[in-house]
Amino acid sequence: GLAPRRGRGRGRGRVQGAGCGRARARARGGPVWPGLAWPWRHGRRGGGSGILYDRPGQVGKDSFGNDYVENLKKNGISTGQNVIVIVPGANLLLNCEDLKRAADVICKAKVVVCQLEITPAVSLEALKMAHASGVKTLFNPAPALADLDPQFYTYSDIFCCNETEAEILTGIPVGNLEDAQKVGRMLLERGCKLVIVTLGAEGCMMISVEEPIPKHVPAGKVRAVxxxxxGDSFVGALAFYLAYYPKLPMEEMIRKSNCVASVSVQASGTQSSYPYRKDLPRDLF
Ligand code: ADP
Structure with a gap:
């Protein structure tokens, strides 16, 4: 990043964010508008990722580099971590009345995916509606809330979070596979049927009521740019497999979703980095 990377876990800081269709302004440690920044997702491991953003932030170990960092600090710009600013905009206008109007769609869907970029109560209501109709629910607690309503666990068939979200939800930093197993178990105990913790270049950790021994599903080695x-690419792919290949074993769905997401990290941008189906290897279908 702009400066010293955090040394935790596998190590390097990186810029994250800008999910699918999200109005996120990225900043690197600059002033954040009160009330709009949530949460602070710290720089963390990158496993070869973040090249695009890491380079412009390097400074040399010389007096120019020192002066540069000093100047940033003097002006109140943090040099240690990345910050994601979310400008929710129209997202927060979606309300439960809208859900009622869309009840037909929700209750007849193959899978309903929710996250926290709309008002949490509205997300929860959508999960409840889906659940009541026997529709599979996939919940991605992003951006994470430390005081997440516990009902989110009970109404999520699949609870899929990344390391940062897992840390915010459990208080346990996820720096290695053992930590991922631990948070997976903790989250499962809160009432969901299946937990997936995505681990960047390391793939995912999965744990379920049916298979309570956590299982690591590695991602392929790629050159991430x-x-x-x-994470959104992963969740989108998983939703696809749940909807169109519901009989696939979950581990296989996760492995395939890892593959799709690992394609996305090889191109820059967010939506623009998502592959079209026609460009993916045939064995993913
Ligand atoms: P988020 O974008 O929410 O921080 P992750 O960084 O955990 O989510 O990434 C989600 C998924 O994307 C991972 O589980 C993995 O499948 C894939 N992925 C992410 N980074 C890499 C990488 N460097 N190499 C290969 N796959 C990756």
């Missing part, structure tokens, strides 16, 4: 939106 921009990992923004990788």
């Amino acid at each position: 921009d990992t923004t939106g990788a």
